[in-house]
Amino acid sequence: MKKAIHILQHLRIPFSFFLLPVYIFALGISPNIGADRIILTFVILHFFIYPASNAYNSYFDKDEGSIGLIKKPPPVSIGLYYTSLIFDFIGIALAWLISMEFALLVFLYGLASKAYSHPGVRLKKYPWLGWLVAGFFQGVFTFYMAYVGINDFGWEIALKWKVILPGLLTSAFLWGSYPMTQIYQHKEDSKRGDNTLSIVLGIKGTFLFTLVTFLVATLGFEYYFLNYHNEKMGIAFLLFMAPTVIYFLIWFALVHRNEKSANFGWTMGLNLISAICLNAFFIYFFLQTSHLYQLNM
Template identity: 30%
Template sequence: MLLENLRSTFFHLRFNVSLAFLPIFLWGYALTEADINRNFIYGLLVLHFLIYPAINGVYAYFDGRKGVVYGLRNVKPASKFTLIISLLLLFVGVYLSTKINTAYFGVVISLVVLSFLFSHPSTGIKTKPFYAILTLALTYGLLGFIAGWVCAFDLKSLLNPFSIGGALSSAGFAGGLYTLSLVYRISEDSNLTGSLFIEKLGSAATFKFSKIILLVSGVIATVVIAAKFTLYELIGVIIYFLFGFIGIERFEKNFYLQKEWQNYKTVVSINLTNSILLSIYLIFRILMVNYLFID
């Protein structure tokens, strides 16, 4: 019984989701062009190995969904055991965030509050497309970016056009990619409950919205990179974004031909590929700045 609860809890903590948003934190730190410091290491670990997994576990508990994905993976819905483990991780993460700096602590608290409001059924946020996507954009996108930034500088230094552009692109990417990553839940064989905004949007509107917001965010990010980074990086990012949009177009065409489990695997593949490639690039850039190979 304990092993089953642990297995279920580990699944619901969704470390793959935490990894998917790692580039946003790294993007925030990379734009500061600061050397690697203690706050950067601690901030990354606290956010992506404690706070995000805990939030995922709390969301899974309130969601309580039974679907094809859970059945095929033989994973039971999140239980009180999952909730307790998630809350413990959350408390540890919040406590450790106080050891980084005040601004980082404020970001973490804001993220936790917004995530609870999104997750709890009584607020109704996750059932309303506009408010749900806005909340996701603010939490994983804007606050995730700011978390990376304040590991190097204070909030006042964020108030310049290119840093604001970086923050806005992060919010757009988070809102667009998270919305797209949920589309598998409205596949042909999905168990619809009416409790999630993606069901009201529908698959066609989901793909349309995601492509528009990702395009706008990509343009903003490209402008920031053109101003702050090298020409080679700019060319590489443009090529990467083009391939990304081709991948989304292909997913949309195949979506209506696949079952929920297949669409879920496609979503995971897109998120992990995107996260790994962008994280490698951004970590490499941060290292190059740290060791003075680039300005």
């Protein structure tokens, strides 16, 4: 029973909330939505594929220090490894109900997530390569994957600039936030021999890197909304993101005084407030672009 509880903890299903903005953004630009595909794609990604990736990474990392949403990780067992594979299999099988293309994309995402922590490859050891791959697959690749699943489109239909551009913008945001997720794990990662990007940049360097990357990503989003939607959407994006920026700047000021403030609690706080703001904005974006609120009225 205890092992089952530990496995459930390592699946970290609530952590999928932090990855939800990518799905909602893809939903917001989808022209061929149907309730069955919206629900099925959501369940596949957030209840099977992402948890499978969390469990797989936890099994090989064997963290003793805090990880995403778990301050004191329980011990891992071989059951966690098999659970991650079972969740992957179920996710791919369900994806096949939508299309072969979607199932293959889900399978490829699973391979990439495994390469991140598997000792035979372990992209996590390579600061810039791990950063590039993680941001690509959790950003533009996931955006594209969700778009294909939601719309039941083939690869060639979905490979359009109006789909790839917003996907790249999600990657830009993730490339900015990725080192911040590692900032409190320097000791743990160094002990395993993982030379993460945050270790390379240093604590204050990580903040500066994220600040510059977020600024570039924000300019990209403003360009996208102003050229593909309207000024109202561009202003709304800035307003929704304001709490995240304020939190980040306050935290940066504290870390500038004392680097011990770069800890698990503040990191999870940034992840949470950022996810809430992004999810809220993209729900607003979806309601505006789909005009569902007009139907209700």
